[in-house]
Amino acid sequence: MSVSSLFLIVLGLGFIAFVVGQQRAAGYEGDTRLKSLPHHYGFLTAIWSSIPALILLLAWLSFEPVYLQKQIEQSLPVEALNQSEEVLELYMNNIHLAIQNNQAGDDEVVNNAVLHYQRSELHSRSLITALVFVLGLSGIIAGLSRLLFRLHARVSIEKVIKAFLMLCSGVAIVTTVGIVFSVLFEAIRFFEAVSVFDFIFGSSWSPQTSIRVDQVGSSGSFGAVPLFLGTMLISAIALIIAVPVGLMTAIYLSEYASARFRASAKPALEILAGIPTVVYGFFAALTVAPFIREVGESVGLSVASESALAAGIVMGVMIIPFVSSLSDDVISAVPQAMRDGSLGLGATRSETIKQVVIPAALPGIVGGVLLAASRAIGETMIVVMAAGLAANLTVNPLEAVTTVTVQIVTLLTGDQEFDSPKTLAAFALGLMLFISTLVLNVIALHIVRKYREHYE
Amino acid sequence: MQQGLTSEAGSVAGLNNFEATIGENLIDDAKISVRHADVFYGEKQAIFDTSLDIGRNQVIALIGPSGCGKSTFLRTLNRMNDTIADCRVSGSLTLDGEDIYDKKMDPVLLRARVGMVFQKPNPFPKSIYDNVAYGPRIHGLARSNAELDEIVITSLEKAGLFEEVKDRLTAPGTSLSGGQQQRLCIARTIAVSPEVILMDEPASALDPIATAIIEELIDELRENFTIAIVTHSMQQAARVSQRTAYFHLGHLVEVGETSRIFTNPRHQMTENYITGKFG
Structure with a gap:
């Protein structure tokens, strides 16, 4: 029986069991x-x-494929198994192909293996079907026995549900750990080819390596400093735009705006966060970047057609809603009693906001800013389109720069070998990005905890 | 709900007589004078034609069942109701002869003169010191740090809190117990040297011991400040106040010397309330 019908049987038996119980x-x-x-x-x-x-x-x-593979191997004659690894692999592929197409070939051995496979599969399927029925029915029988009423059903169910919830939270953690380790191992392979020191402190990024030994080409240099500097430059520009605008917006919406205005303005702002970054990207490349160049040229500055400034500004606009919406929520959550207390002492509204409301809401505001910062650091599309790919080591916002995420994309797209330092560099970059955002988060959390002002 | 209360009250003879306030609602040399005040929240009227004088260096207790408008009345005295969008006040309210609702009256300066202590202790999320120094700082009352220190210490002393917190002035205000927090809020109010202190059920969230300390404090504060206190506790009104005003459904029913109100109430509703028949 097929796997999906087996699942249906389990569900059906479960339903019957429910009714019975x-x-x-x-x-x-x-x-x-x-x-x-x-x-x-x-x-x-x-x-x-x-x-x-x-x-x-x-x-x-999960075990059936392993079992079936074993069965195929057992069916093969000793001569076939003694072949070199590559030939054997090819042979296995032939067998699997024959199984899939259900065709008899002219190779006696292959046909034999296919027959053996099909027999084993039939056995295994029959066995599992029988077992599923036995287990499902024995559950129902247990429900019919005296045992059922000896148990406190609600407590038992709660235990099962708790275990299920634990399993779900476990999935997220295991996935994260898995990703970290896979990136870590690939990065270690990269660091076998390129020294860690050169990677972290090198000031030149040019990942083109020669594919063949006799090829004339650059030997590749993997200094990540220009990339991280570019990331920091663009993120800093974005935050310089987004934090003040977002925070002021939040203060206006939560403290001054009428309820009606707030009800329509807030969703409108949140639409900003819903615009695909590609759209922001071409807005940056086609509108903002030329505008900045024209303005720059009119005052005698030379501005690259792709500049960190253009990407940073547009990215800043993109993350305004993260700052404003979250800050608005936490500012609104500050108890009215705080404001009353301050106003009752003869403080003005602005004094109240500056000295009581904002400090009380600070942890949440920092959280919003952090979220915005991580969006800015991870943003790729706008940078590709508006800031370019050139890994310039510069802090001049009018020049083209590139970021870590953009380089990861360019390293991994297209036809690539997975054993060259060029592609492995992407994992090393990913690892460093991960570590630096982690450090950033830890520092911010620490600051928030230290300066948090509790209310209530 | 209003109707339900009215009809319930109406079952006792003479209870629907909201025509005029009984007792001595007007006095000589008042600190705050209210004449014919009406307060509305949107369409709903919360205070009806109320006239009341609040005497200098006296404690006046405002009592009455929940929703009778006593807190609203208190909040009109320092224009805290300005923060409520659809609140309207009419009539004449004066502080030392100055119109509280005059266009020239700055509510910010008014509130520095008429301070307020709230029902739930609401210390700012700052240190004990900064909580008290908050008002003097925003009003520029101290020219030097030493002067500010002095204001903070005196205020804490007056609020009877200094001895308990003198070793931990930098600890957060929220780390104090409920009663201490409320005394901190009183110290914070005293620190800006107001003329009047309005207290909205200042002890209702506190245990009996903390309440007793607050009540003692209120009695001491009378020397320097004029105090109006809203309370649900009859005993508290009797203990701390010189005059008592009884509100019912937005009407000021009866005002008089506290001793007289509690021993010889003239209005049937006042008597019912203080003897616990309703409310």
Whole structure:
């Protein structure tokens, strides 16, 4: 039976189990009152029926291919197995192809292997179907037994739910750890070819390496400083725009604006965050960058057609809603009692905002700014389109710069080999970006905790 | 709800007589004089034609059932109601003869003269010192740090809190207990040297011991300040105030010497309230 129908069987048996358990509990006539409600007993029976079957099914799903591969290998004659690794792999591919197409070939050995495979698969499928039925039905039978009423169904269900919730949070953590390790291992491979010192402190970035030994080409230099400087420059410009504008917006919306204005202005601002970054990108490249160049030239400055300033400004506009919306929420959450207390002492509205409301809301505001900063650091599209790809080592916002994320994209797009330093450099950059944002977060958290002013 | 209360009150004879305030609502040499004040929240009228004088260096207690308008009345005295968008006040309210609602009256300066202590202690998220120094700083009352220190210490002393916090003036104000926080809020109010202190149920969130300390403090503060206090506790009104005003459904029903109100109320509703028959 196919896997999807097996799952359907498990679900069907679970449903039957639910009905059985609930009906039994509803019809319960004993000396003492039941500890839980009928539907709790229904769910408990359903859990008994489906959880073991599901676990078995998942385990089988992950082990079946391994088992089948073993079966194929066993069917092969010794001569076939003694071939060199590459030939054997090719041979296996032939077998799998034959299995997929269900065609008999002219190779006796392959045909034999295919037959063996199909027999094994049939056995394995029949076995698992039988087991799923046995487990599902035994859950229902357990629900029909006296055991059901000896348990406190609600407590048991809560335990199962708690375990499930733990599993879900575990998924996120395991995924993160997995990503970090995969990036870490690739980065270590990169650092085998390029020294860590050169990477972190090198001031020249030119990742083109020769593909063949005899090729004439640059040997590649992997100094990440220009990239990180570019990232910091563009992010700094973006934050210089976004933090004051966003914060002022938040203060106006939460403290001065009428409820009606706020109700329409806030969603309108949040639309800004919903515009795809590509759209911002061509806005930056086609409108803002030429404008900056013209203005620059009119005052006698030479401005590159792609400049850090253009990308930074547009990125700043893009992250305004992050700052304003989150800050607005935390400022509105400051208790009215704080404002009353300050106003009652004869403070003006602006004194109240500056000295009482903002300090009280500071942790949340910093959180909003951090979120905006991480968006700015991770932003790629606007930079590609408006700031260019040239890894210039400069802090002049009128020149073209590039960022870490942009370089990761250019390193990994197109036909690439995964063993050259050029592609592996992307992982090293990713790792450094990850570490630096982590450090940034830790520092910010520390600052917030230290200067947090508690209210209530 | 208003109707329900009215009909309930109407079952006792003479209860719907909101025509005129009984007792001595007007006195000589008043600090604050209110004449024919009406207060509206949008369409709803919260205070009806109220006239009341608040005596200099006296404590006046405003009592009455919840929703009777006593807090609203208190907040009109220093224009805290300005922060509520659809609140309207009419009638004449004067502080030492100056019209509180005059266009030339700056509500910010008014509130420096008429301070307010709130029901729930609301220390700022700052240190104990900064909480008290907040007002003097924004009003530029101190020319040097030493002077500011002195204001802070005197205010804390007057609020009876200094001995308890003198070793930890830099600790956050919120780290204090509820009663201490409320005394901190009083110290904060005293620090700007107001003429009048309005207290909106200042002890309702506190335990009996902290309440007793606050009440003692209010009695001491009377020497230097004029105090109006809203309270739900009859005993508290009797203990701390010289005059008592009884509000009911936005009407000022009866005003008089506290001792007289509690021993010999003239209006049936006042008697019902203070003997606990309703409210």
